[in-house]
Amino acid sequence: MATSDDICLRAAGISRSFGGRQVLQDIDLDIQKSEIFGLLGPSGAGKTTLVKLFAGIDEATTGSVDLLGTRLPKLSMLQRIGYMAQSDALYMELSARENLQFFGELMGLGGQALKRRMNHVVELVGLGEHLRKPVSSYSGGMKRRLSLAIALIHEPEVLILDEPTVGIDPVMRQSIWDELRQIRAAGATIIVTTHVMDEADKCDRLGMVRDGRLIAVGTPEGLKQDTGSHTIEEAFLYYGGVRP
């Protein structure tokens, strides 16, 4: 059997084009269960487009994505995914609490369970004291943290985070990564795109995306060795064609 039990996501030959313009080309990728998989690549490489296909929000022009053994896109799978978009999609007039409650209810939570989860995720991202303020008065980092809390609200099996830590200070970033590791330890799979190199180092495995192609996949250590670099940054530059 090709789909073994410990594969979370399998992408087979996916391409995506927008009106004739090819944005992703022939991507094959397996992501294991309970790993933190990082997608790294320059701006415009196609990372966001790729994770949208992984989340089943968008559909590949050709090729297929299977998540937890189910062919995407499928409505019921959205229940098992926590998605955090690159740009904060929040209701500005509403408070953080009301935003959380809304998305929690859409995910089928209610009553005590919803309250418990809300308290938990709010604690996690450190928004406790700002819960009742309208989101329009939030700073960029606070909005980012709220978006993360929303993605976590229903304890998803697969977390897909598009640049989750942009605009978040190092202390908070540290605690968010600690939490991501805990979530992974609990059995969830995390797919994250990033620009931050020291974050890339924290991933179990990395995928390098450039011009819509997946040009390398491996552990941070492995990629450094393959390219003869000391840091991920150097490896990134190597794959980017900047460094020989």
Added chain:
Amino acid sequence: MRIRALVIRIIRQFLRDKRTLALLIVAPLLVLSLMYLVFDGDDYVPKLGTVDLPDAVVQQLEKGSVDLHSYPNTAEADAALQAQDIDGYLSLDGTQPHLKLEGSEPSKNRAVQMLVARTFSDLTSDRAQAGTAGMPKIEPKVDYLHGGEDMTTFDSLGPIFIGVFAFFFVFLIAGVSFLKERTSGTLERLLATPIRRWEIVVGYMVGFGIFMGIQAVLIATYCIHVLGLMMDGSLGLVLLVTLLLAAAALSLGMLLSTLANTEFQMIQFIPIVIVPQIFFSGLFDLDTMSPWISWLSHIMPLTYGSEALKNIMLRGEGWSGIASDTYVLIGISAVFIAANVLALRKYRKI
């Protein structure tokens, strides 16, 4: 469950957004009050000049409501006409009465013509009476099937205005709200949850429906009880028709917002979608229009809405008088709603 969450969210957003709330609720009342002041003014008293008229004629003229100015010759009367001091003047061409009108305002023309015609018909009937003493004066008695002598322009246009404003403000607000959902990225985020496309559309219909209901009650009761708009039928039916009209406006607004990328582009739909509907809604007589143009009116929700409202309010008709219009409105909304569910496919196929 998901629909309920969406409805609660829409209500909360609405209550925070005082401006939009005011646009939906206060603006129609304000505009309707202005309409009332414009159309419900006192009857116009024509300003008529006279040149060398027999006393009998002048006396007869003075019996009507008129502002008479006398001039020694037609040259001076012409000057006064030129300066718009008078709306017209009456002189004698030998024995032939001659009326000259300023002419640029039809309503004033008509007022003057009616006054002069009435004066001369009264004069001749007086003479006839004097000639054949004892014969009773024959005067036609006028009855009205609908309305009445005291029905004002505002009364006859009121039902149309109620429909137009219910339609216009809901169209704009629903369109802009849904546009915002799309441009702010929250629609994409919404579609990353297991909510179904039809649940989104129904949630919007219900959430906005609550405020549309409040708006309909306010507009109708304000027009009828405060502005004294003529009302011969049942308030319940008026509310039903207003709500159906608002539902059509809401679903159309949502649908067209998918073709717009900014709020300004949403505004650009007003001359295309709203203004023609107002023209065809009964403000102007369609019977004299060429058939292919009046055919256009059959695809416009406002045509059916204002026809139904006129039937209820002016002609005092019950359900049977508006049933067909109501069904058409329901059909139009159903088509728009289905189109919205389909249009959301653009953002998520499932």
